[in-house]
Amino acid sequence: MPKSRRTRTHKEYAFHLPCEGKNRYDTEKEASDAADFHMLENMNIDLMVYQCAICGYWHMTSRAETNWRDEMPKQ
Numbered sequence: 001m002p003k004s005r006r007t008r009t010h011k012e013y014a015f016h017l018p019c020e021g022k023n024r025y026d027t028e029k030e031a032s033d034a035a036d037f038h039m040l041e042n043m044n045i046d047l048m049v050y051q052c053a054i055c056g057y058w059h060m061t062s063r064a065e066t067n068w069r070d071e072m073p074k075q
């Protein structure tokens with residue numbers, strides 16, 4: 001087998017992350033501060049923050065979108 005060792009150049013601009021449309025925060029604090037702010041503006045929303053496994057940044061999401069969390073076993 002011939003060894004073809006090609007180093008691929010990273011085309012970062014071509015990356016399409018599933019979380020691309022979301023706001024990103026460097027730290028949990030930044031994210032939760034932003035979430036608090038949004039919740040003050042709109043009492044009807046309940047936001048939570050999480051660290052993204054894909055980009056490594058923090059995102060906020062509304063709890064309503066995360067019904068899957070209810071599937072987790074209760075302690």
Ligand SMILES: [Zn+2]
Pocket residue numbers: 017019052053054055056057059
């Ligand atoms: Zn992400």
